[in-house]
Amino acid sequence: MNSNEDINGLLARHFAHEGLTPRQQSLLESWIKANEGEYVRLKKLMSASAATPDPAMFDAGAAWRKVEPRLRGSLWSGMRHKAMLIVSVAAALLLIVVLALPYLSGGSGSDMVQYANNGEAEQHILLPDSSEVVLYPEATLAYTGKSADKVRLARLKGKAFFKVKKQHGASFKVETDVMNVLVMGTSFLVDASHEEHAGVYVKTGRVKVTTGRESVVIEKNEKAELIDGRLRTGVIGSPAARFGTDDADVSLVFSNEPLPKVVAEIEHHTGIRIDLGDGLDENSITTRIDGADGDEIVRELAFVCGCRYKTITAGKHYMLYR
DSSP, X not given: OOTTOOHHHHHHHHHTTOOOOHHHHHHHHHHHHHTHHHHHHHHHHHHHHHHSOOTTTOOHHHHHHHHGGGOOSHHHHHTHHHHHHXXXXXXXXXXXXXXXXXXXXXXXXXXXXXXXXXXXXXXXEEOTTSOEEEEOTTOEEEEESOOTTSOEEEEEESEEEEEOOOOTTOOEEEEOSSOEEEESSOEEEEEOSSGGGOEEEEEESEEEEEOSSOEEEEETTEEEEEETTEEXXXXXXXXHHHHOOOGGGOEEEEEEEEHHHHHHHHHHHHOOEEEEOTTOTTOEEEEEEESOOHHHXXXXXXXXXXXXXXXXXXXXXXXXXX
């Protein structure tokens, strides 16, 4: 999702029956699940307003009767019905926009929204402020945009990746049991799955990490890890392996390369792990990999080497075998 594409845009496209990508549809469904009452009210409003605009608010016939005596000539006479239709439609659209504005601006909703990932794969979430979160298995998140100090607050247990939507004058804070992270607009990974080795890993932007007795500021491709009760900073050795990689960032070409080297290069650049079964180490392949979609990559490798594959963790871990 681009930085200027928020839930208002997705809702507008949804009600206009425009197509959404699978990822956009997933984010929209997450928002609808978290704001079900608001979505139902907005859906009813849009449907009712579009079908039966309130005639009391705009009488197209009366307006036309006032204007018609001033018009002369066969051109205006022939355009009468078309003009009335345009005016009526414009009035209906204005009514829809005015009534729907409070809903599209995010003016309502509950104070606290809670999420839990009890599955085995990452869960994509769109928060009410249009920030994106990838919630890892066995993680929970509680979010409110109405904290006492006007800070958007996310309370995390476990591991999650955040892509924070900038809001003027409203910072974003992630709290865990062992450390807190304060940001204004960036993307970063928080891993608090294990208190004895928790960490924050910045993909873009700049964040401040605090514990009970110290704080550090880290930037793009830097990390802050809690080791033996102290914050240790450093450089992320392999950002792609830590965060995963956007499809457009990857283009790999292999010419008669040993299969073990190929899968090692893929893991280095995308973070996708591919194990090899017995008898595949001696294979050499020629192919081109464009994108970081794990399913597409493993299907391509299986086709080229004439073998089979199975999924261990969708998008992350696979195996090739005879």
